[in-house]
Every structure is written in structure tokens, then in C-alpha cells.
Amino acid sequence: MTSLLAAIAHHLSPECYAMSVSPAVLMRLVASAHTVAEKAGAIVRKVLHSGELGIVEKTGANDLQTLADRLAQQSICASLSRHFPKITIIGEEDLPAEEIKEDLIESGFSEEILQKTCPEEYSGLKEEELVVWVDPLDGTKEYTEASRCLHHQTEAQIPSKGSDTSQPYSTALWLLDNVTVLIGIAYGGRAIAGVINQPFYNYERGAGAALGRTMWGMPGLGAFGFQLRDVPGDRRIVTTTRSHSNKVVTDCVDAMEPHEVVRVGGAGNKSRVQEVGHLRS
DSSP: OHHHHHHHHHHSOHHHHHHHTOOOHHHHHHHHHHHHHHHHHHHHHHHHHHTOOOOEEEEETTEEEOHHHHHHHHHHHHHHHHHOTTSEEEESSOOOOOOOOGGGOOOOOOHHHHTSOOOGGGTTOOGGGEEEEEEEEETHHHHHHHHHHHTTOOGGGSOOTTSSOOSOOOHHHHHHTTOEEEEEEEETTEEEEEEEEETTTTGGGOTTOOOOEEEEEETTTEEESSOOOOOOTTOOEEEEESSOOOHHHHHHHHHTOOSEEEEESOHHHHHHHHHTTSOOO
């Protein structure tokens, strides 16, 4: 049997080989979610560049929905449902049922994820036992604010990170750093895997730079797609909401007696800055 598998591995591509030995359902779902999140990130960038955001208020001025929210959720839900028809998918946006255009569908799988071994406790899970939670565009407020800023600036007025200029970074670009695409996977009411896409990651490199990165993780396997950085061991740095604060939040932050408070937008972005070691809470 070992020699047969070796022969198969020699002649097949990594993706085909991974599928031939039947990766666990969870690993296939995460591998699909990874590429689906990248597709959604591309949609988010495309809508921003078009300048036609199609903004609607859901519950108020701080609770917005854009065309990017709608298209990204349609893409994520339809793509995952096509490969995993028995999973439950819960999207943040309340959208009417309609036929999804084929160009919104992502059919790929991450080869890197398919080749990893699923933790034993999750290896026997079935599709119908898994719930996928989708936030197609986390940080919508910052996304809309960035769009307004970009339409009042020229490219020459947007400094690049690391340049010799003493000007502050463009407000628009900083705002876009708060935007993420979130896909979470749960079993039995507990989160067991997640994917975060940053559509505008790498923006500081300027025009022509490849944008976006995707991070993912799973208990018992690890977290991938980023490099950890050291944080000051003698300073308590807290990250909290940028636009949804209230007295309870302020009192909680004050109770931690932080040396520094950093306010950022988006739940996914808060997780991201913690994970890569930018902040400590």
C-alpha cells in the first residue's frame, strides 16, 4: 500500500494527491474557505475602485451595507454551498434569495491546507455538523469613509509607507487597513477554525503592488499566513473599538490601566493586530 501511495504521489499534482487520500471534511472546508475569502477580498477591492458603493443604512449611520458586502456574501455562501451542500451557513447580511452569477463562484482549494493533517478530534466530523459564519466585509464604516477620502485625493497626495516624507499616512489608506473578510467554522457551538482576508494588505508599497493576504487557523494545528512579532513585555497596550465606544467599553479599558490605547475598526482587524503581535490586550 505504501508503494502504491508513493506512485500516486509521484504522478499527481499536490492538490490531486491530497484529494486522492480523502482529506477530512473540515480540512477541505477550510481549504475552500481560504480561496473563497481571497475571491471575496478581490470583490471588495473592485467595488471600491469602481466608486459605486451602493450604500444603504441597516439600523443607522454606523450600521451600513454596501454593494461589496452583498456581492462578497453571495460569493462566499454560493461557493461554499456548491462544494458542501449539507453545511449550515449564516451570513451577516439579510439578502433576498436570488440566482448567483457564475463569475462570483470560486471553485478552488488551498493546496497548502489540503496537505495538512487534520487534528484527530475533528477528523471524523460530517458536513451537516458544521456551521459557517460569514462577515463578508468587516469594517464597513471604515470602508465607506475611505471611499469618500479617496475621491477627494489624487494619487500624488497619498504618501507611501517607509518613504522619506514626514506627512502622515493617507487617512483613506489607514481606514482600509481596518477592512477584513471573515469566515468562521463552528462545531457544537464552539469555534474550531477561521479565515481572515485583508483585501488591502500591502497598500503601503504603492501602485502596482500585489494586494491582500489571507490568514487562517485551527486549534491543535496552528495559525498561518502571517509572521509573529515581538511585543513589549513591560507595556500593557489595549486595542478597542474606533467607532462604537460607550461608557461600558471606556470603563473596561480604564480598568485595565493600559500604558497605551489603540482604537481600530472591525472585529476581524482587532483579532488580526493581536495575532501578528502589534498590540497586547
